[in-house]
């Protein structure tokens with residue numbers, strides 16, 4: 001974590017922050033019952049205390065995407081969503097919750113850029129920036145990804161992705177590129193919001 005982190009907000013016990021932070025998650029699945037995997041993940045994220053639901057994007061169907069030059073193994077399309085929440089959890093506690101949920105969904109991912117039952121990325125955590133490889137914030141590849149930007153723009157178009165610009169503008173530019181990064185909204189697929 002860098003000096004711009006919100007360390008001073010953190011209470012001495014329990015790994016909580018004094019101030020709530022807006023957090024943005026990107027969720028994706030391209031193995032098994034993809035919609036079910038996303039629903040289970042959303043439910044699990046909000047089942048435990050510490051995370052307050054704000055908004056969930058529509059569901060998008062997206063072609064598997066890897067950065068230029070990376071080998072993309074043969075795999076099916078993803079369903080992707082973006083979820084926004086407020087939290088007083090400390091970043092490392094939220095990451096632990098995310099990793100536990102991925103494990104509990106018996107995540108399968110044997111190769112880099114390979115298919116997976118569930119992937120959850122923390123895209124931004126308030127205005128915290130960190131180059132810790134265990135939790136890099138904002139997520140270092142979010143700005144390249146239509147499957148993050150386009151769903152996110154549906155719910156928070158005016159938010160800024162630090163270092164890159166307004167989410168609505170970034171999403172529009174990505175959609176205009178088309179090609180392998182094109183994403184398709186699936187209004188026939190819906191998720192239940194957490195209670």
Ligand SMILES: Nc1ncnc2c1ncn2[C@@H]1O[C@H](COP(=O)(O)OP(=O)(O)OP(=O)(O)O)[C@@H](O)[C@H]1O
Pocket residue numbers: 095112113119120121122123132133134135136137138139140141
């Ligand atoms: N912002 C972040 N959100 C989630 N995990 C992160 C983040 N920054 C670093 N990590 C670390 O990344 C590891 C998981 O990486 P993973 O294998 O899921 O990458 P990937 O999904 O293949 O690729 P990508 O990170 O580009 O989405 C976790 O162990 C976690 O500690």
Ligand SMILES: Nc1nc2c(c(=O)[nH]1)N=C(CO)CN2
Pocket residue numbers: 027028029062063064065066078080113119147
């Ligand atoms: N379309 C799509 N492509 C991906 C995704 C994803 O969620 N959707 N996740 C990746 C690793 O996080 C790599 N590539």
